[in-house]
Amino acid sequence: MRRVYLDHSATTAVRPEVLEAMLPFLKEEAFGNPSSIYSYGREARKAVTEAREKVAKLIGAKPEEIYYTSGGTEADNLALMGVAAAYQERGRHIITSAIEHHAVLDTAQYLGRHGFKVTFVPVTPAGLVQVEDVKRAITDETILISIMHVNNEVGTIQPIREIGQLARERGIIFHTDAVQSVGKLPINVEELNVDLLTASSHKIYGPKGSGCLYVRKGIRIKPLFYGGAQERKRRPGTENVPAIVGFGRAAELAGQEMDSEMERLRRLRDKLIDGVLSRVEDVRLNGDRQQRVATNVNFGFSYIEGESLLLSLDMKGICASSGSACTSGSLDPSHVLLAMGIPHEEAHGSVRMTLGRDNTEADIDYVLEVLPEIVERLRAMSPLNKDNEGEAK
Amino acid sequence: MTTATRKPRVMVAMSGGVDSSTAAVLLLQAGYDVTGATMALLPHDIPAAAGESGCCGLSAVEDARRVCSALDIPFYVLNFRELFEREVINYFIASYLEGQTPNPCIACNRRLKFGALLQRARALEMDYIATGHYARRWFDNERGRYLLARSRDRAKDQSYALYTFTQEQLAHTLLPLGDYTKEEVRWIAAQHKLPVAQKSESQDICFIPGGDYRDYLQKKVPQTIKPGPIIDVTGRVLGQHRGLPFYTIGQRKGLGLAMGKPYYVVALDRTRNAVIVGEEEELRRRVLFSRANNYILWDEPPSEVRVEAKIRYRAAAAPATLYPLEGGRARLLFDEPQRAITPGQAVVYYQDDLVVGGGIIEPLEYDGFKPKSKQ
Secondary structure, eight states: OOOEEOBTTTOOOOOHHHHHHHGGGGSGGGOOOTTOSSHHHHHHHHHHHHHHHHHHHHTTOOGGGEEEESSHHHHHHHHHHHHHHHHTTTOOEEEEETTOOHHHHHHHHHHHTTTOEEEEEOBOTTSOBOHHHHHHHOOTTEEEEEOOSBOTTTOBBOOHHHHHHHHHHTTOEEEEEOTTTBTTBOOOTTTTTOSEEEEESTTTTSOSSOEEEEEOTTOOOOOSOOSOOGGGGTSOSOOOHHHHHHHHHHHHHHHHHHHHHHHHHHHHHHHHHHHHHHHSSSEEEOSOSSSBOTTEEEEEETTOOHHHHHHHHHHTTEEOBSSOHHHHTTTSOOHHHHHTTOOHHHHHTEEEEEOOTTOOHHHHHHHHHHHHHHHHHHHHHOTTOGGGHHHHO | OOTTTSOOEEEEEOOSSHHHHHHHHHHHHTTOEEEEEEEEOSOTTSOGGGGGSSSSSHHHHHHHHHHHHHHTOOEEEEEOHHHHIIIIIHHHHHHHHTTOOOOHHHHHIIIIIIIIIHHHHHHTTOSEEEOOOSEEEEEETTTTEEEEEEOSSGGGOOGGGGTTOOHHHHHTEEOGGGGSOHHHHHHHHHHTTOOOSOOOOSSOOTTSGGGOHHHHHHHHSGGGOOOEEEEETTOOEEEEESOGGGOOTTOOTTOOOOOSSOOEEEEEETTTTEEEEEOGGGGEEEEEEEEEEEESSSSSOSSOEEEEEESSTTSOOEEEEEEEOGGGOEEEEEEEEEEOOOTTSEEEEEETTEEEEEEEEOOOOEETTEESOOO
């Protein structure tokens, strides 16, 4: 059966070039510990340093501002917990948004239970944080603002530069979770006015278990772990050298190909959006169409349970999701869609498709052929369909 | 893909236990295209440990996933939490507040397994769903109907909890274990290196950690549980009760009465918020009324019929005559008095092994303080 992978925001396959770069560091030729003084160690150290330069370049940072982590979740935790611990004497108020990834949301809630006050700013029905709302939420106690760059479920691009500007004027530290924007949007931490930024490797065709936190020079953070001098004591533990090397190579390739690849994917995305909107009735594009990353599509189908739709798509070889991969496991309506004011039942009937390198025009044609039939069939049997009420009893 | 050439497709409701796992094996051997599914039902506020018992807890999902992986069949987790809360938990609470004793497993079978799950499976172009219940189902040409019967293994028979089957549901449901004994099922599971350990089959209610439903109700709806009088069948006040949900028909202990002879709860009167007690003989009745009857043998009984009826899951079936009434109600006259007939519980009628149908036992109406209908 034909397989079409449309869940690139959940994870991506490691690119052959990336795998090739990583392999020596798994094998005898270059397996060393970067902290060792002999040749094996030096070679590993060099690779880690070069990777750091590549990652830094992708986001316009200095290499010494990059701290490797086990991925986006750890980087988000380190940002929030690290700043909260380091600056709690200055104030105990944190601002974030209602549509953050759970790595930020749950960490903020944890801090909320441990002596911090947390404000979750709302979003517009289009899934956008408004700078005014952030501004209103600021108090004298505010030490940190954390707003994601691109939302993982609906792909909306948040006004990071403006929020960063605001934070800077008020002397507040600003973090952005850029897991879904790195490699997809041009990023420069100077222009965006961010102090901390989270990035992940496996969303850009690098290996899983690898990511980083950018920490602007001069910003203090307390580590989550203790135990060694790695990453200048902010993230101790022997470096995951192959994964770091892979992350570096993936970042390098993403930077080189971003303009052309995003242009290509934007066309495919628009074809998918327009195709579905014209072929299916009672369907809605969730999230702002303009302020949207080139890879994201999120549809809400009325009268359908998203779960049935996902399973039906899976049976036709189409890999999509109901929201973030982390949320899919919980099977409950997306907090992002609910925050956008989408009614409960409609939030249940939403499906995210995220495009990537391997997708072709033929993939989109296949989806446009299969999806309308599935929607029609499910609607004919759906207990949510008001026309079927009699049968549903 | 046309219906004519492809294998029949079946979605097996999996708990990861020996029964549903073996059901999947038997269907694979019979040539079905098998998909496994576990329903996510329990509310998030239930601690993880509670998932250890029952058919759909946290461990069920992991166990079922492992079994499906071993059998190399697709596996899905389907979310029915909201429906479960509405149709099972809320019904359960409301029933106790009515002074009745609910049967949440039957509600779950009816609304979830053979309701929403079947509907979901059909929407996914499955021909059938299957479960690991011990009961038999087949199409009877003579009657032109699907029939339901006790399992071959009488000791394991679960047909009592399945009386709500409609013809449409039966047409799309497979019960592969109906012709097997528990020992055979264990043996088949062992042959396929599947888990043979028994999942808890206690009468515990899956959404009540620890199984203390009184405690659960006290926490869930404290304001609606009110103390009231304990009275005898003549209306004499004998004491105070803590709230109707804390008592069940036939209960003797915990009444706090010193009467010289044993007294039992014989009824819970919601209109007066009273617990009515009486002596052993007043617990025994020959007649009951049932509502919301569903029949499997026919759409409606042709006239009065002789049956054997079970008034609770573990009760022995007792000979009786069933008199159909208007509006889905029925009157059941037992040959011999039955002890502690409990409103809210299901009464299921049989003819030999065949399930005739069943309904919900109605509370007795009291006229004065004596049962209105004395048969």
